[in-house]
Amino acid sequence: MACRACGSRTALDPFLVARTGKVFSWAIIHRSYPGIAVPFVSAIVDLDGGMTLKGTLRDVHSAALCVGLPVAVVFDDAGGARDSEGNPYVGFHFEPRGDGQ
Numbered sequence: 207m208a209c210r211a212c213g214s215r216t217a218l219d220p221f222l223v224a225r226t227g228k229v230f231s232w233a234i235i236h237r238s239y240p241g242i243a244v245p246f247v248s249a250i251v252d253l254d255g256g257m258t259l260k261g262t263l264r265d266v267h268s269a270a271l272c273v274g275l276p277v278a279v280v281f282d283d284a285g286g287a288r289d290s291e292g293n294p295y296v297g298f299h300f301e302p303r304g305d306g307q
Contacts, residue, residue, distance in 0.1 A: 227253035229275040276303040
């Protein structure tokens with residue numbers, strides 16, 4: 207790993223990011239790799255506090271998609287994927303927040 211601004215390879219300090227944010231942009235994906243169910247929503251989310259993530263937005267009807275839609279980051283078992291030793295991979299996705307914030 208290296209700093210993209212200066213190229214330094216000094217270890218980065220860990221930090222916590224918010225688990226809530228708002229949709230900045232999205233695309234409805236209709237074609238993907240074999241084994242990936244389509245359609246799905248790929249979204250760019252601005253997290254509260256300043257970081258931006260790209261991931262899958264689940265459990266939302268296409269008519270409800272809008273810039274500023276409040277979402278939460280959800281960590282799970284990456285859809286059931288496991289390594290060669292049977293350990294689950296950890297993944298994340300977004301889900302709409304029902305609190306209207």
